[in-house]
Amino acid sequence: MTVRGIGAMIRRPAVAGQFYPADRDRLRRELGEMIGERRSPSDPRGMALLAPHAGYIYSGGVAAAVFTAVRLSRRVVILGPNHTGAGESVAIMSEGSWRLPMGDAPIDRPLAGALLKRCSAARVDEEAHRWEHSLEVQVPWLQYLLGDFSFVPVCVGTHHLPTLLDLGRAVAGAVEEVGDETLLVLSSDMSHYLPARKAGELDTIAIERILAIDPEGLHRVVRDNDISMCGMAPAVAGLEAARRLGAKSARLVAYANSGDRSGDYGSVVGYAGIALT
Numbered sequence: 313m314t315v316r317g318i319g320a321m322i323r324r325p326a327v328a329g330q331f332y333p334a335d336r337d338r339l340r341r342e343l344g345e346m347i348g349e350r351r352s353p354s355d356p357r358g359m360a361l362l363a364p365h366a367g368y369i370y371s372g373g374v375a376a377a378v379f380t381a382v383r384l385s386r387r388v389v390i391l392g393p394n395h396t397g398a399g400e401s402v403a404i405m406s407e408g409s410w411r412l413p414m415g416d417a418p419i420d421r422p423l424a425g426a427l428l429k430r431c432s433a434a435r436v437d438e439e440a441h442r443w444e445h446s447l448e449v450q451v452p453w454l455q456y457l458l459g460d461f462s463f464v465p466v467c468v469g470t471h472h473l474p475t476l477l478d479l480g481r482a483v484a485g486a487v488e489e490v491g492d493e494t495l496l497v498l499s500s501d502m503s504h505y506l507p508a509r510k511a512g513e514l515d516t517i518a519i520e521r522i523l524a525i526d527p528e529g530l531h532r533v534v535r536d537n538d539i540s541m542c543g544m545a546p547a548v549a550g551l552e553a554a555r556r557l558g559a560k561s562a563r564l565v566a567y568a569n570s571g572d573r574s575g576d577y578g579s580v581v582g583y584a585g586i587a588l589t
Contacts, residue, residue, distance in 0.1 A: 321408030321438065327445040328413055331367045332452060336413045343456045346372045350380035352457055356589040358382030360496035360554040362522060362547060363453075364583035365392065365446040370570045371501070371583040377566035378585030379453045385493040386461040387420055388454060389427075389483055389553075391546035392446030392499035394469030399440025401470040402433040402479055410448070410465070414455045420462035426489045427464060431482035433475050440467040446499040446543065454497075468546045473531050476545055480527065480552025487557060498550035500543020502582030508571050514539045515567070515582045522586050523562045527551035554588050562588040 328334035333342055346368070361378050364371035394403070406424035409416040428434050441447065447465045454461055468479070487494045502518065503511035518539050521530040527548040534544045541547070566585040571577035 323405065323408065323410045323438070323441060325412050325448060326443045327448055331445055331449050334413055339413050339452060340456065342368065343452060346376040347380060347456070350376065352380050352382065352384050354383055356382055357493060358384060358495055358587055358589060359557060359559045360498060360550050360588040362498045362500060362584060362586040363450060364501050364585070365449045365499045366501055366570070366581060366583065370573050370581070374566040374568050374583040374585040375453060378587055379457060381565045381587045382589060384454070384458055385495040386458055387423060387490070387492050387494040388461055388463040388497060389423070389466060389494060390447045390450050390463055390497045390499060391466045391468055391550050392444065393543045393546055394440055394444060394467045395446060395542065396443050397469065398442065399467065399469070400435040400437040402431060402435065402475070403437035403440030403467040403469070404428060404434050405438060405441055405465050406436050410451060412448070412451055412455070414452055417451050417455060418462045420464050423486055423490050423494070424464045426486035427482055430485045431479050433470070433478065434482065440469065441465055450497050450499055466546070468549060471545050473528065473548070476531070476548040477527065477552050479549040481556060483549065483553035484556035496550045496553055498543065498547045500541055500547050502541050502584050504540040504542065504581050505579045508569050508577040508580045511569060511580050511582045515584060519564060519584055519586070522547065522551065523564065525551055525555050525559055525562055525588065527555065559588045562586055
């Protein structure tokens with residue numbers, strides 16, 4: 313839900329207690345256990361991360377690995393898919409904060425404003441974010457590892473390639489205008505509800521295009537092969553932004569599926585963690 317305080321909008325958690333613990337201390341403890349001794353290095357700086365957004369019990373290991381694979385910036389753009397169908401096709405929250413169990417995460421107003429003026433499809437829209445989990449679950453990782461940071465949440469509800477590329481160009485232009493180092497978090501799970509071997513085969517096709525920093529190619533192979541990668545759209549936009557910002561390389565940090573935790577490999581969801589530098 314969202315509420316308005318004095319002069320600022322506050323978004324309350326939608327999936328705390330479901331996808332991750334709602335209790336602050338328990339959440340910090342579980343994040344610490346998943347991260348273990350790993351800590352984000354001083355170099356290289358991460359330009360973009362593809363990170364999963366399932367419940368932490370399933371995808372937390374992959375998320376922990378990718379969030380600690382590179383140096384994180386304190387300005388962040390999180391791009392995630394719209395699972396609910398609510399709101400605008402490119403929905404941005406441009407002010408206020410997200411109040412989650414470990415505290416408030418402020419929205420970066422200058423960066424949001426720079427993005428809005430560059431992307432013709434983007435609209436200020438709180439409704440698309442109200443119940444969407446794909447962006448929310450990324451924030452506690454950043455809070456745990458960074459402490460203070462600001463971010464722009466972008467909920468993407470279209471697969472229209474020209475719109476996605478335009479969004480990517482707008483993100484890159486906004487980052488360049490603001491001038492600070494900025495991390496892009498591309499929120500996506502991979503194949504859904506397939507036997508593990510088939511999911512792995514299809515996910516490899518998509519992962520190859522991400523590693524090539526090829527947004528058009530990712531869009532093509534996901535559609536041509538009917539890959540149920542729910543965050544294809546934000547990944548395409550994020551890859552275009554990273555490419556324009558000068559990303560030179562990408563590596564697969566971790567891959568897993570839900571069967572690794574549930575024991576059911578007959579119907580899994582795949583999770584990939586990829587770092588672009």
